Amino acid sequence: MPIQRRTFLAGTAAAAAAVSAPAIHAAAKSKQYRTALIGAGWWGMNILREALAAGQTKVVALADVDSDRLEINAEEVNDLSGETPAVYSDYRELFEKEDIEVAIIATPDHWHALNTIAAINAGAHVFIEKPTGHTIGESQAILNASEMSDRVVQVGMHRRIGPHHVSGMKFLKSGGAGEVGMVRMFVHSRGGEEKPTRNSEPPENLDWEMYCGPAPLRPYCGRIHPGGFRNYLGFANGTLGDWGVHWLDQVLWWCDQQSPRSVYSVGGRPIKGEAVLTEKEQTTDAPDHQIATYQFDDFTAHWEHRRFAGKGPEQTSIGCYFFGTKGTFHMGWRDGWTFYPADEKKSIIHEDSQLQEPDGHNIKLLWADFLQAIETGSKPVAGIEIGHQATTLSLLGMLSLKLGRSIQWDGNTIPDDPDAARLLRRDYRGDWVYPS
Amino acid sequence: MNTLVRRAVLSLTIVAFLLTPLSAEDWFRWRGPNLDGISSESDWDCDWPEGKAVIAWRASVGIGYSSVVIADGRVFTIGHVDGHDVVHAIHESDGTIAWRFQYPATLDDRDFEGGPTSTPTVDGEQVYVLSRAGELFCLNVGTGESIWQQSVAEQADVRLPGWGCSAAPLVVGDRLLVNLGAAGAVVDKKTGELIWSSEDRESGYATPVVMPDSNPPAAIFASGKAYVAVEIETGRQLWSERWLTSFNCNAADPIISERRMFLSSGYNRGAALFELGKEAPKLIWKSKEMKNQIHGSILYEGCLYGLDGDMEAGARLRCMDWKTGEVRWSEDDLQPGGMTLAGGRLILLTESGELLVAPADAEVWRPIAETKVVEGKCWTGPVLSNGRIYVRSIQGELVCIDCRS
Numbered sequence: 001m002p003i004q005r006r007t008f009l010a011g012t013a014a015a016a017a018a019v020s021a022p023a024i025h026a027a028a029k030s031k032q033y034r035t036a037l038i039g040a041g042w043w044g045m046n047i048l049r050e051a052l053a054a055g056q057t058k059v060v061a062l063a064d065v066d067s068d069r070l071e072i073n074a075e076e077v078n079d080l081s082g083e084t085p086a087v088y089s090d091y092r093e094l095f096e097k098e099d100i101e102v103a104i105i106a107t108p109d110h111w112h113a114l115n116t117i118a119a120i121n122a123g124a125h126v127f128i129e130k131p132t133g134h135t136i137g138e139s140q141a142i143l144n145a146s147e148m149s150d151r152v153v154q155v156g157m158h159r160r161i162g163p164h165h166v167s168g169m170k171f172l173k174s175g176g177a178g179e180v181g182m183v184r185m186f187v188h189s190r191g192g193e194e195k196p197t198r199n200s201e202p203p204e205n206l207d208w209e210m211y212c213g214p215a216p217l218r219p220y221c222g223r224i225h226p227g228g229f230r231n232y233l234g235f236a237n238g239t240l241g242d243w244g245v246h247w248l249d250q251v252l253w254w255c256d257q258q259s260p261r262s263v264y265s266v267g268g269r270p271i272k273g274e275a276v277l278t279e280k281e282q283t284t285d286a287p288d289h290q291i292a293t294y295q296f297d298d299f300t301a302h303w304e305h306r307r308f309a310g311k312g313p314e315q316t317s318i319g320c321y322f323f324g325t326k327g328t329f330h331m332g333w334r335d336g337w338t339f340y341p342a343d344e345k346k347s348i349i350h351e352d353s354q355l356q357e358p359d360g361h362n363i364k365l366l367w368a369d370f371l372q373a374i375e376t377g378s379k380p381v382a383g384i385e386i387g388h389q390a391t392t393l394s395l396l397g398m399l400s401l402k403l404g405r406s407i408q409w410d411g412n413t414i415p416d417d418p419d420a421a422r423l424l425r426r427d428y429r430g431d432w433v434y435p436s
Numbered sequence: 437m438n439t440l441v442r443r444a445v446l447s448l449t450i451v452a453f454l455l456t457p458l459s460a461e462d463w464f465r466w467r468g469p470n471l472d473g474i475s476s477e478s479d480w481d482c483d484w485p486e487g488k489a490v491i492a493w494r495a496s497v498g499i500g501y502s503s504v505v506i507a508d509g510r511v512f513t514i515g516h517v518d519g520h521d522v523v524h525a526i527h528e529s530d531g532t533i534a535w536r537f538q539y540p541a542t543l544d545d546r547d548f549e550g551g552p553t554s555t556p557t558v559d560g561e562q563v564y565v566l567s568r569a570g571e572l573f574c575l576n577v578g579t580g581e582s583i584w585q586q587s588v589a590e591q592a593d594v595r596l597p598g599w600g601c602s603a604a605p606l607v608v609g610d611r612l613l614v615n616l617g618a619a620g621a622v623v624d625k626k627t628g629e630l631i632w633s634s635e636d637r638e639s640g641y642a643t644p645v646v647m648p649d650s651n652p653p654a655a656i657f658a659s660g661k662a663y664v665a666v667e668i669e670t671g672r673q674l675w676s677e678r679w680l681t682s683f684n685c686n687a688a689d690p691i692i693s694e695r696r697m698f699l700s701s702g703y704n705r706g707a708a709l710f711e712l713g714k715e716a717p718k719l720i721w722k723s724k725e726m727k728n729q730i731h732g733s734i735l736y737e738g739c740l741y742g743l744d745g746d747m748e749a750g751a752r753l754r755c756m757d758w759k760t761g762e763v764r765w766s767e768d769d770l771q772p773g774g775m776t777l778a779g780g781r782l783i784l785l786t787e788s789g790e791l792l793v794a795p796a797d798a799e800v801w802r803p804i805a806e807t808k809v810v811e812g813k814c815w816t817g818p819v820l821s822n823g824r825i826y827v828r829s830i831q832g833e834l835v836c837i838d839c840r841s
Contacts, residue, residue: 042682
């Protein structure tokens with residue numbers, strides 16, 4: 001690694017927070033929205049910090065099934081704003097006792113529908129993390145609830161507003177890459193065999209029964225929480241249900257929200273090994289690689305992820321390739337966008353990303369758009385229809401993988417195929433009621 | 437402190453500095469003889485022509501993160517080899533093996549490369565080793581023969597932290613302090629007999645630190661959720677400073693100086709300085725600008741030198757004012773793997789095995805020497821002892837660099 005030396009002079013870097021005063025003095029705006037965060041983990045706090053920094057947020061409550069998360073994040077909210085939010089282990093109690101104007105939903109996927117519908121019913125505008133459901137029926141239920149209310153729902157797909165995405169999409173839509181016949185979406189990382197983790201008693205600070213909620217109850221192990229839920233198919237949908245939503249949305253954006261006619265996906269765990277779930281130990285169960293093909297009327301899109309081998313010879317591990325008659329356009333993440341002309345005599349065109357670090361996102365812009373939609377009635381840039389459609393495509397890929405064959409899609413449902421249509425929803429555990 | 441007192445302290449410090457022998461010293465325990473991560477050796481050389489240092493020897497010690505300790509001409513460390521953790525005693529002079537001692541252990545490479553993470557402690561004729569599974573071994577320093585061994589985790593009936601035990605055992609008088617449970621455990625260093633233990637909760641990963649001038653003697657243990665002060669003799673809790681972080685990962689040793697205590701953890705926890713008194717610690721400042729995920733900072737002449745942020749993503753090397761928490765400077769692109777301080781100079785090992793030396797300067801990071809010494813990922817701090825710098829990679833290449841003038 002080449003070593004670069006850079007030195008900040010004394011005083012240019014941020015100083016410590018004085019104990020007596022809040023660190024962030026929010027910009028003074030007239031309206032302060034009484035805000036609740038449901039799911040106070042790493043990403044939820046990323047969103048909440050942006051909300052606070054935007055200056056129109058008064059954090060009145062946090063809900064989480066982990067009392068440690070509540071405590072540490074309530075402390076941070078106090079450090080940032082000088083106010084201490086109420087904390088709840090059950091989001092239902094929060095909505096019952098607090099008057100909430102804005103709810104941020106950042107729980108694991110299997111909770112998104114119940115949390116969001118409760119928030120809308122409580123009269124809150126909702127900023128919900130993607131995906132908008134663990135099964136397609138849940139996402140549809142959020143869409144229904146949203147349509148029946150006048151509340152704004154923004155889905156956390158910040159790539160809809162990120163500067164290099166906006167300019168890249170303009171380049172594509174104005175024919176910069178010529179006529180595009182195929183798109184490849186991909187996310188690759190390193191990895192290898194997965195050894196089982198011993199099950200253990202849930203830590204004292206975690207309400208494991210409530211964590212599992214409507215999902216099947218499984219033995220606890222330290223890999224799941226905090227931060228590991230995405231690789232357990234009872235709670236989420238692996239890489240396609242995570243990154244896939246972002247990149248599928250880029251394709252949908254580019255093609256003006258067309259719908260695929262059919263979806264076919266294969267994948268498995270040849271490297272991580274067979275999923276294990278016994279009384280003693282368990283592994284994750286999401287695929288370590290997956291390919292999903294989406295057949296649209298005028299083009300084909302395919303998803304590919306692998307969690308081994310790293311980025312490979314192309315020197316990029318993430319994004320979308322739009323293959324057009326004039327060349328290949330790469331919509332990336334930290335590496336911005338790049339157009340490689342088919343005519344090698346022509347120059348490569350590139351634009352850098354403009355992200356917020358350390359986590360490389362554009363939540364600040366997305367939050368500003370959310371506030372604008374609430375205040376002016378403008379259409380949010382990543383509204384529920386958009387989130388629902390991208391989520392649906394990712395979940396159709398998972399559905400085909402589980403079914404082991406291709407499926408048809410008419411834009412709303414899987415026609416004339418009851419075996420497949422059954423997987424559009426799942427049974428909830430115990431007293432939890434699947435939303436409609 | 438008023439100016440007069442400060443001047444007096446300053447002149448005393450200078451006198452003390454002048455009186456400090458510049459001769460070699462054994463780094464016989466974690467964070468060194470003075471438990472501050474600082475070696476007083478100044479008579480060492482980093483004149484590395486064309487970036488090439490004199491490599492005295494290289495040895496293969498197995499996978500792991502264990503640091504080295506040095507006593508009476510021998511270097512001790514632990515590494516994982518084929519289903520065992522192997523304690524290596526290596527001759528300081530030529531890198532040949534004096535003895536090895538091994539115990540069965542799993543590599544346990546969940547979320548990282550695995551292998552032992554704690555560092556041995558030498559105490560006279562004994563060397564103490566704590567395994568990730570919470571077993572303590574007392575070995576003869578000369579021969580490597582086992583004097584006694586005990587599973588502290590089993591005796592105390594407490595759970596292991598998520599990534600296993602990683603603290604070095606600390607000798608205080610006849611007692612051996614082990615970071616296990618809600619507020620540590622103490623065994624008799626001669627027999628391994630458990631004297632007291634604490635509640636069944638996850639410990640943290642930092643090594644216990646003795647409270648200076650405490651009477652009766654007290655130590656601070658990092659649990660998964662707090663830094664707890666306890667009387668060493670009885671285990672009686674004096675106070676507990678709640679310090680939550682993701683994954684219960686309190687890994688940086690607390691730093692105590694002039695009745696102040698500095699705490700820092702990663703995963704967006706950050707740092708804080710407390711005033712210590714008879715009662716619970718009183719907060720002086722807190723900051724998100726120093727997040728010690730794995731390595732403790734080093735306090736030197738009123739400034740903290742530390743690694744801020746997530747190691748995997750690339751931590752920042754920072755200098756922070758002890759009194760105010762103000763960041764004096766920040767080097768964001770070094771990808772540091774570990775650091776030590778000797779004779780007023782910072783010795784930084786990058787993740788990819790480059791060694792950089794720079795004066796410990798509160799104004800600026802300005803390296804005066806640089807050399808590539810090892811291939812592969814390095815997350816273990818370098819150690820300087822008796823004029824030699826020791827560097828290890830996670831895969832277990834141990835390199836001895838001869839820096840004697």
